[in-house]
Amino acid sequence: MIEHRIRKIVIVGGGTAGWMAAAALARVLGSAPGLEIVLIESDEIGTVGVGESTIPQIQLFNSMLGIDEGDFVRETNATYKLGIEFVDWTRLGERFVHPFGFYGLDMMGIEFHHFWLKGRQLGDATPLNDYSLAIVAGLAGRFAHPRPDLPNSPLSKISYAFQFDAGLYARMLRRRAEAAGVARIEGRIVAVKKSSEPERIDSVELRSAEQVQGDLFIDCSGFRGLLIEQEMQSGYEDWTHWLPCDRAVAVGCENGGDRLPLTRATAREAGWQWRIPLQHRIGNGYVYSSEYVSDDEASAVLLSRLDGAPLGEPRMLRFTAGHRKRQWIGNVVSIGLAAGFLEPLESTSIHLVQVAIAKLLAYFPTLRFDEGEIGRFNAEMAQEFVDIRDFLVLHYIATQRTDTPFWQRCRTLTPPPGVQQKLDMFRTNGRIFREHNEIFTETSWLAVLTGKGIEPRGYHPVADLLSDQETLERLQNIRSVVRDTADAMLPQDEWLDQIRAQGRTA
Known part of the structure; x- marks a missing residue:
């Protein structure tokens, strides 16, 4: 038996990234003796949930989880x-x-x-x-x-x-993960206790005063990077000079217009607008540079260019194109928006989650947390971001x-x-x-x-x-x-x- 085995994985944050990680880890590692996987999320904290368009690699992830395509299409309104x-x-x-x-x-x-x-x-x-x-x-x-x-x-x-509907996908994955033994803990993290060993976290404390200890922490806390940035101080590789858009406003609308099996990206005055037709609605968003258009103007532009009546109020997102300088530090691995963000022009957000999970499984650690393997993970993930960045830059220049x-x-x-x-x-x-x-x-x-x-x-x-x-x-x-x-x-x-x-x- 391998010594120094990881016995408890704590995933911080739900949403698409958190439940993708939970479902995949449970599927691959769930039979390991004595392994416990928990996911902490708070109903108080909303998820971004705008990633509704994917690239073909999503089929590999669903297949690995044993998800039937028909069930997937029905359950996520794909x-x-x-x-x-x-x-x-x-x-x-x-x-x-x-x-x-x-x-x-x-x-x-x-x-x-x-x-x-x-x-x-x-x-x-x-x-x-x-x-x-x-x-x-x-x-x-x-x-x-x-x-x-x-x-x-x-x-x-x-x-x-x-x-597909990212919220429905997260719920589908949650059901599968919990059926495979993942425990969900409702609560908001208010404090983090570091280990006596360098670059290690020992536990997180919830508002209820409950302490959740872990061997490996997976940060899926979104843009704020609760663990990877606020605690481990990874630093950020800022690519705004190549990708000037730094805001997005998103809203769904009733079905209307054409229903082609294509995502549409329409260039606008200060950025571009996405259109993603689902079975039950259309996902829309305006990605823009705040240097050239105000938030109110961007919202007005988006609402004036929908194919159906809006379903709710527009949601505003602020971001900086780039990635954490180190996406894995010690016993903390960041996945999803906690690791970095590149605008969804080529539908790569969910793909980056998928890649990070695959690489984490490939370099899955022991309690020794080999620095060579961690360095390799960080280099490979940084290259993934660079490759996507370069392709996105081409669209603009x-x-x-x-x-x-x-x-x-x-x-x-x-x-x-x-x-x-x-x-x-x-x-x-x-x-x-x-x-x-x-x-x-x-x-x-x-x-x-x-x-x-x-x-x-x-x-x-x-x-x-x-x-x-x-x-x-x-x-x-x-x-x-x-x-x-x-x-x-x-x-x-x-x-x-x-x-x-x-x-x-x-």
């Missing part, structure tokens, strides 16, 4: 998501989609988009969107699950995520808008070195390289680079091994197959009707 539509980000009146999945078909050992670039030079002006099943189907309101049994079909590589002071500023931002290198290589010969195992693939970078109107001067020379005529014929055939496949897919609402019906008959 809809499907094939990508993110960006409106007015390049120029007013223009839009593009960042799809899940792939474009076209890679040929002759190189990426498809080099043949598309060659086709453009031959006079074929077909937009890149027409070669993505996720985009064509998404804009038509259609959906289908992947079909790996059809390797020659675009359906074999289609990918998808979900849009590659704009052609000059109509407001905010967008004028974005055009003059100096990008991080990695972003500039990607821009330079793409502009030259259309090449896209992926650092290490960064979350955003070549497809993701291609979608935004081309969507922002960046035109490469050349393409991979291997593309010229196909004759001009064959290149154009293959391009035409690929987009025909994509269009025909999308036409054969069911409307998303029919999928959702089937799932709800299955729940009623189960």
Whole structure:
């Protein structure tokens, strides 16, 4: 038996992050002899709860927990998501989609988009969107699950995520966690007792005077970072100079407008507005820079641009883009907003929670808390934030808008070195390289680079091994197959009707 085993894990804070951590730890570690997992949360303290849009990796997390997709869709009022539509980000009146999945078909050992670039030079002006099943189907309101049994079909590589009610998801996870033995303690933490050992916490004290001791503390307390910052004084890596938005106002509204399986991000005068269609409502928010618009003005803008009647009063969030300098210190690990925050432009908030949980499990400690492993966790999590930051920065700097002071500023931002290198290589010969195992693939970078109107001067020379005529014929055939496949897919609402019906008959 391993000596110095962790025997009690204390999760501070509920919400999506806290209950994701509780459910995952209970699932993986719950059978460890003598292990106790408790979660402390207070009904007095609200949760942010605006993270309703995800990326495909959420499927891996749900699968690990043994969550049936139909149950998940029914219990969280989820809809499907094939990508993110960006409106007015390049120029007013223009839009593009960042799809899940792939474009076209890679040929002759190189990426498809080099043949598309060659086709453009031959006079074929077909937009890149027409070669993505996720985009064509998404804009038509259609959906289908992947079909790996059809390797020659675009359906074999289609990918998808979900849009869902984060509060309902947290409740679903809470039920599963408690069924697996996690104990919930209601109460507000009023004091923290540190251990005699350096960088260790011994216990937390609740308003009721109850002392909750633990071996490992997981800080899911949100922006305030109750343990990781207020007690352990991690410090914060501030990226406001690259990502100037520092506020968000959010409100749900009644269903209205289209119900496409896409999240929509619409650029506004001083930031951007999200639109997330769920089964029972639409989630909306305006992410903005307080330097260019007041809170009252931002709320008014959001309320004037809803597709249905608002469901309640707008909620205000203040944040600083960046992350804790050390997300794990001693026996305290921060997850979720306690670890850092990057605006939800590419729906990565829940993903960062998922990654932190996976890495915590990979480096799960003993009471010795090996500094080498903790350092590795911190380095890997910092890189996750950097990778997402760089991709988000691309959305701002590659704009052609000059109509407001905010967008004028974005055009003059100096990008991080990695972003500039990607821009330079793409502009030259259309090449896209992926650092290490960064979350955003070549497809993701291609979608935004081309969507922002960046035109490469050349393409991979291997593309010229196909004759001009064959290149154009293959391009035409690929987009025909994509269009025909999308036409054969069911409307998303029919999928959702089937799932709800299955729940009623189960």
